[in-house]
Amino acid sequence: MAEALPGARLRPHVKAHKCTGLATRQREVGHRSFTCATPREMVGMARAGLGEDLLLANETLDATRLRTMAECGARVTVAVDSDATVHAAADNGIKEVLIDVNVGLPRCGCAPDDAARIADLARSRRLEVRGVMGYEGHVYAFTEREQRAHATEVSMETLLAVHAKVGGDVVSAGATGTFDLNTWATEIQAGSYALMDTTFAPMMPQFRPALYVLATVISANDKHAVADCGLKALGMDHGNPTIDDATVWLVSDEHVTFKPDRPLHAGDVVRVWPAHVDPTVALHERMHVAAGADTGAAVIDTWDVDLRGW
Amino acid sequence: MAEALPGARLRPHVKAHKCTGLATRQREVGHRSFTCATPREMVGMARAGLGEDLLLANETLDATRLRTMAECGARVTVAVDSDATVHAAADNGIKEVLIDVNVGLPRCGCAPDDAARIADLARSRRLEVRGVMGYEGHVYAFTEREQRAHATEVSMETLLAVHAKVGGDVVSAGATGTFDLNTWATEIQAGSYALMDTTFAPMMPQFRPALYVLATVISANDKHAVADCGLKALGMDHGNPTIDDATVWLVSDEHVTFKPDRPLHAGDVVRVWPAHVDPTVALHERMHVAAGADTGAAVIDTWDVDLRGW
Numbered sequence: 001m002a003e004a005l006p007g008a009r010l011r012p013h014v015k016a017h018k019c020t021g022l023a024t025r026q027r028e029v030g031h032r033s034f035t036c037a038t039p040r041e042m043v044g045m046a047r048a049g050l051g052e053d054l055l056l057a058n059e060t061l062d063a064t065r066l067r068t069m070a071e072c073g074a075r076v077t078v079a080v081d082s083d084a085t086v087h088a089a090a091d092n093g094i095k096e097v098l099i100d101v102n103v104g105l106p107r108c109g110c111a112p113d114d115a116a117r118i119a120d121l122a123r124s125r126r127l128e129v130r131g132v133m134g135y136e137g138h139v140y141a142f143t144e145r146e147q148r149a150h151a152t153e154v155s156m157e158t159l160l161a162v163h164a165k166v167g168g169d170v171v172s173a174g175a176t177g178t179f180d181l182n183t184w185a186t187e188i189q190a191g192s193y194a195l196m197d198t199t200f201a202p203m204m205p206q207f208r209p210a211l212y213v214l215a216t217v218i219s220a221n222d223k224h225a226v227a228d229c230g231l232k233a234l235g236m237d238h239g240n241p242t243i244d245d246a247t248v249w250l251v252s253d254e255h256v257t258f259k260p261d262r263p264l265h266a267g268d269v270v271r272v273w274p275a276h277v278d279p280t281v282a283l284h285e286r287m288h289v290a291a292g293a294d295t296g297a298a299v300i301d302t303w304d305v306d307l308r309g310w
Numbered sequence: 311m312a313e314a315l316p317g318a319r320l321r322p323h324v325k326a327h328k329c330t331g332l333a334t335r336q337r338e339v340g341h342r343s344f345t346c347a348t349p350r351e352m353v354g355m356a357r358a359g360l361g362e363d364l365l366l367a368n369e370t371l372d373a374t375r376l377r378t379m380a381e382c383g384a385r386v387t388v389a390v391d392s393d394a395t396v397h398a399a400a401d402n403g404i405k406e407v408l409i410d411v412n413v414g415l416p417r418c419g420c421a422p423d424d425a426a427r428i429a430d431l432a433r434s435r436r437l438e439v440r441g442v443m444g445y446e447g448h449v450y451a452f453t454e455r456e457q458r459a460h461a462t463e464v465s466m467e468t469l470l471a472v473h474a475k476v477g478g479d480v481v482s483a484g485a486t487g488t489f490d491l492n493t494w495a496t497e498i499q500a501g502s503y504a505l506m507d508t509t510f511a512p513m514m515p516q517f518r519p520a521l522y523v524l525a526t527v528i529s530a531n532d533k534h535a536v537a538d539c540g541l542k543a544l545g546m547d548h549g550n551p552t553i554d555d556a557t558v559w560l561v562s563d564e565h566v567t568f569k570p571d572r573p574l575h576a577g578d579v580v581r582v583w584p585a586h587v588d589p590t591v592a593l594h595e596r597m598h599v600a601a602g603a604d605t606g607a608a609v610i611d612t613w614d615v616d617l618r619g620w
Contacts (some may be wrong), residue, residue: 001484015563015564037563037564038564050565058528058538058564058565059528059529059536059538059576060522060528060538061526061528061576061577062526075311081529082529082530082576084575084576084577085528085529085576106533106559106560107529107535107560107562107565107567108528108529108536108565109529109534111531116505137562171529180617199605216371218368218370218371218395218418219391219392219395219417219418219419220392221421223416224416226369226417226418228368228369228370228620231547231586231588231589232588232589232592235541236545236546236547236589237546237561239543242534249416250416250417251547252324252417252447253325253588253589254347255346255349255368255418257416257417265394266369266371266392266394267371267394276541278541278542278563279541279542279546279563282542282593283593291547305585309595310538
């Protein structure tokens, strides 16, 4: 990714790993600006010395959290999409904002024709308007690359038209799924590429899944095996995880029941690959960095998942 | 629940709330024995002074975790279902076990006709065999109460036949969904009843959902609203959450997009009810106890979700 989008062309999204240890690696390969989804991620990045240019690509009205971000020592920019979010930012010491524009995904973001008014309001409150952002997340509905490219272009036409009225240097957009399609944004907010997951990997084969839960078989018979990794260790919104050389049958709170291709025994270890990486990391206290791909690979480093919570 | 299954007839399962503050309430209404799914739950309960009779209703081969449980000061019983789990328990200082029997759910538990052999092995390793356990979780497939009752009876016939050969005082089984159907077990392992969720509530109307995520609307227009509660705050394996007086459209990492029946505005608060309570609590650091059912009810207590992790 750092080759495709070097330096400031990429603003890595830390929500996908919630880990300053991994963010440090992203900084080492040239990215000095980061995207966050929660105030806790912002403050944690600042504490880790990664606060050169942090964007909260999300709205918040929480006065305490806004003030904590404003006072965390980092360069802090927050997204705003309404009068209420502008006033909350200004009232609580935030200095810089991006105008968040709805470019097709039904989520946050103002209507495109309201963006200039919100920018004016922000400037009247002495906020620096750095530009615009708009997340084209709806294009993931298209599994065909060409359709995704077209939908991205339509969204970015909207965002650039808004940018022309709002001003500022920044047009922030995108994601891993559009990193090589979105040529209009000045910076891409990609997160998943760093760890990937089984849902996303077929769409973006440039990036290999790196994150699995190493689980121990605790029960096995001639029909199935059970490992000690369940709903509390896996993001399940995109469905069941995948286990190497096995068919997953059932996931419960602390178990995964599966049919292995070859017999397994209590004590064997298996790799459990989550369907969605972001909510998976949020369930774990730390990640272990393995020296190789096999289950017995040595652990060469351990990173705290230190950006959890809100 | 304490009226239906007083005292030792219920062995509350703490996996559903992971919270010694709530377990303390369960003890106050008469339950002194508890069920856990993880070593961390066992040790946390012991530390909180709730270790009179703790059952790990799950297998583990982890020597460190077994030893930590054995030395935690509580009365500790663990489930075993194989030679390997018996030896791991005996080798690491565990003194008491239950023989875990497969009574229909494809998960842990030995074959019924192997239980007596495993009990003999356990006794040969100087482990006290307190009895048997068998979780009839497969009966949840039947939404009709009569079918559930019949399937429970079939499972418990198996378990009682095994118990006659294994010996001991304990026949541990069940769950919230069979608490009033399973009249064969000496104790019921029910957890969900304490907090409930939207998936389970229609099946068990005796217990009302008590746990919601109080979320703030951060963006709203005439088509939809967005609140600050997403995949990292909700157990999603049973699908989307429910919001009072609204239709949920979309859940992303830190957002829920929904169509409210009446217009909402940035700053309004909504109750987001999870579809599955157990993995929801595992995502939160604490629970706030509200004095009433409305969104503005006073917080009268705060309980740490202190039994998370493994």
